[in-house]
Amino acid sequence: MTAAIDARGLGKRYQGRWALQECTMSIPAGHVVGLVGPNGAGKSTLLNLAVGLLAPTGGTVRVFGGPPGASRARIGFVAQDAPLYAGLSVADHLTLGARLNPAWDPAYAAGRVRRLGLDLRRRAGRLSGGQRAQLALTLALAKRPDLLVLDEPVASLDPLARREFLDDLAGAVAARATSVVLSSHLVTDLExxxxxxxxxxxxxxxxxxxxxxxxxxxxxxxxxxxxxxxxLRRVRPAETETIA
Ligand SMILES: Nc1ncnc2c1ncn2[C@@H]1O[C@H](COP(=O)(O)OP(=O)(O)OP(=O)(O)O)[C@@H](O)[C@H]1O
Incomplete structure (x- = not known):
């Protein structure tokens, strides 16, 4: 079966310093993969390379067998800072999602927003950090992607919201065999x-x-x-220092 993400010797250097090196791994389609590591370990860098937002300095990354850019419509990505349009309302974001995504599920998007108690008229810039994250996650889920790439999706969610989001994610995986890669510092959530x-x-x-x-x-x-x-304790101290 074609891997959801396949990296071979993948590396990224910023201003002469390697953020990610020699990364070779294969993420099987239809599975949920947890990505963990200390601050600065290269998690966001790897995820951004996987969705084609960064170009590798070395090696290759393929998504469903092709370059990441070719699969953009099949990928739902939520970056660490849950980027939204601050001046647009929640309803505007749903309208935009529907226009931009061929497999958009309007009933799911509206239902999730209602369940979260988000005011459709409220501008994204006026939402709390957790509400913004929830809206960004709703947009990614309603896109009905084949691959969800989520960079610390639950970091700003309260415990109940975190649990419900993980259940939503499990539902998406069970219903559509969505492949998921999510980074988190909360290992018990990943478990x-x-x-x-x-x-x-x-x-x-x-x-x-x-x-x-x-x-x-x-x-x-x-x-x-x-x-x-x-x-992580086995990571050589000299290497740990380079990420401090
Ligand atoms: N745009 C950039 N320019 C220069 N260095 C960067 C840039 N983005 C990341 N880095 C560096 O690359 C390394 C990996 O960063 P990255 O954000 O991928 O780590 P992370 O594992 O996601 O960390 P965190 O858990 O804190 O979010 C760090 O040393 C960071 O300082």
């Missing part, structure tokens, strides 16, 4: 929804694979959090 894990540290892939397989190689009782922490 609820992800079946694959990628740990980035110091700009390199430190661990990647199916969570069940990764845990099977550890002693009984090892949690995903144990696995992540053990992996």
């Amino acid at each position: 609820r929804i992800c079946d694959h894990l990628i740990v980035l540290g110091a700009g390199r892939v430190q661990l990647a694979g199916r969570i069940a397989d990764l845990l099977a190689t550890r002693r009984d009782g090892t949690t995903l959090e144990d696995l992540v922490l053990t992996t």
Whole structure:
């Protein structure tokens, strides 16, 4: 089966400094992949490369077998800062979503906004951080993409909203076999929804694979959090310093 994202020796350098190096990994279609790593590990860089918003300095990345730009209509991306048009209302964003996305699901978008209690007339610039994130996530989900790429989607959500969002995501995966890559520092959230894990540290892939397989190689009782922490502690101090 064609991978949702396939990276070979992928790297990105900013002003002479590598943010991501030698990243080789394959994200199988129809799975939910958690991306974890300390601040500055290269998670956003990897996600932006995967959706074609950044050009690699080295290596290649392919999405559903082609260049990321060719799959733009099939990708729902929510960047870390949940970018919206500050001067446009919630309703305007839904209208725009419907115009721009061929597979847009208007009933889902309207229903989710209603469920969240977002005022359709309110401008995005007047929403709280969590509400903005919810609107951006609604737009990405209503696009009915084949691949969802979410950069720290739950960071600004309250605990109940976080749980409901993860349930929505699980629903989308179950209903349409959507592939999902989401970065988060909240490993317990990832544990609820992800079946694959990628740990980035110091700009390199430190661990990647199916969570069940990764845990099977550890002693009984090892949690995903144990696995992540053990992996990150092994990242050489010299490399950790370069990301400080
Ligand atoms: N536009 C940029 N110009 C220069 N350096 C950058 C740029 N964007 C990111 N970097 C650097 O690249 C490295 C990786 O950054 P990135 O944002 O990918 O990390 P991250 O894992 O997403 O971090 P966080 O968890 O804090 O969001 C960091 O050292 C960062 O300072």
